[in-house]
Amino acid sequence: DAGITQSPRHKVTETGTPVTLRCHQTENHxxxxxxxxDPGHGLRLIHYSYGVKxxxxxxxxxxxxxxxxxxxxxxxxxxSATSSQTSVYFCAISLNSWGEHGYTFGSGTRLTxx
Amino acid sequence: xxxxxxxxxxxxVPEGENLVLNCSFTDSAIYxxxxxxxxxxxxxxxxxxxxxxxxxxxxxxxxxxxxxxSGRSTLYIAASQPxxxxxxxxxxxxxxxxxxxxxxxxxxxxxxx
Numbered sequence: 530d531a532g533i534t535q536s537p538r539h540k541v542t543e544t545g546t547p548v549t550l551r552c553h554q555t556e557n558h559x560x561x562x563x564x565x566x567d568p569g570h571g572l573r574l575i576h577y578s579y580g581v582k583x584x585x586x587x588x589x590x591x592x593x594x595x596x597x598x599x600x601x602x603x604x605x606x607x608x609s610a611t612s613s614q615t616s617v618y619f620c621a622i623s624l625n626s627w628g629e630h631g632y633t634f635g636s637g638t639r640l641t642x643x
Numbered sequence: 644x645x646x647x648x649x650x651x652x653x654x655x656v657p658e659g660e661n662l663v664l665n666c667s668f669t670d671s672a673i674y675x676x677x678x679x680x681x682x683x684x685x686x687x688x689x690x691x692x693x694x695x696x697x698x699x700x701x702x703x704x705x706x707x708x709x710x711x712x713s714g715r716s717t718l719y720i721a722a723s724q725p726x727x728x729x730x731x732x733x734x735x736x737x738x739x740x741x742x743x744x745x746x747x748x749x750x751x752x753x754x755x756x
Contacts, residue, residue: 560742572732572746579742587743619686626742627674631692632734636685 532556535620535635542642548607550638552620554600560623561603562632563587563595565616572619578603579626610642645670645737649747656723657755664718664750666733671711678707678718679732681749687732691718723754 533554542548552561562577564587574587576595584595592614594606607614620635646669656662666676675694679687691700691707693716699708706719720727730751734744 562743571748572734572744574743577742621687621744623742627738628677628692628736628742628744631675631677631689632744633689634679634687639684 533620533622533633533635535618535638537638538636539639540641542610542640544611544642545609548610548640550605550618550620550640552603552605552635554603554622556622556624556633557600558622558624558633559600560626561597562621562623563593563603563605564619564621565589566619566637567616575605575618607640610640612642614640615642616640645735645745647733647735647745647747649731649733649750651750652748653751653753655753655755658723658725660723660754662720662723662752664720664731664733664752666716666718666747668714668716668735668745670735670737671714672738673711674736674738676707676709676716676733676735677744678705678716679734681730681732683729690731720752723752725754725756727754728752 536551563575564572573589578584578597596604618638621632623632648667650665677692678690693709704721709716730749732749734746
């Protein structure tokens with residue numbers, strides 16, 4: 530999708546190693562989100578940001594941290610990857626908290642922890 | 644807690660058929676509801692966004708309705724095509740959610756030529 534890119538697209542990592550996923554947007558949207566998608570669980574919110582240096586936890590935040598030093602970048606870090614964190618990770622953006630123009634999602638990062 | 648349910652979980656139809664996908668939610672205090680499409684191994688593509696003050700939205704062969712009081716939305720697809728095969732997700736933005744979308748599990752649609 531134009532305006533929001535995720536990197537890397539695919540990654541295989543070993544248990545116990547740190548991993549950082551990047552989300553970059555060119556829309557100047559205030560809100561950014563990290564979701565994970567797993568069979569049987571659907572999409573679940575990990576963390577979100579409502580401005581530079583302003584972040585909050587979602588429903589499945591354990592084992593993850595985030596940082597947002599610039600409006601356009603939102604980083605998701607797995608401090609010590611575990612097999613349960615094997616998943617597809619999606620970044621999303623929205624203009625404001627009431628979803629005036631809805632959410633836009635990135636193409637996803639497929640992470641495998643072996 | 645807001646819960647979103649989509650029925651049916653899977654649907655297989657012949658090409659050309661008109662079809663309806665259903666989404667229900669438990670808390671009617673929402674800002675909006677958004678329908679997405681997801682192709683296998685891909686991201687989510689927004690199809691239609693309905694604000695809480697609206698009753699329906701249309702885009703091409705797609706029409707989405709919203710009945711906030713009963714906690715229901717439908718996505719109507721006219722004259723279905725094989726290219727419509729995908730998983731369709733609905734998501735609601737609850738007023739007290741702090742901007743967090745709540746998703747249904749999706750309906751997997753297959754349109755057979």
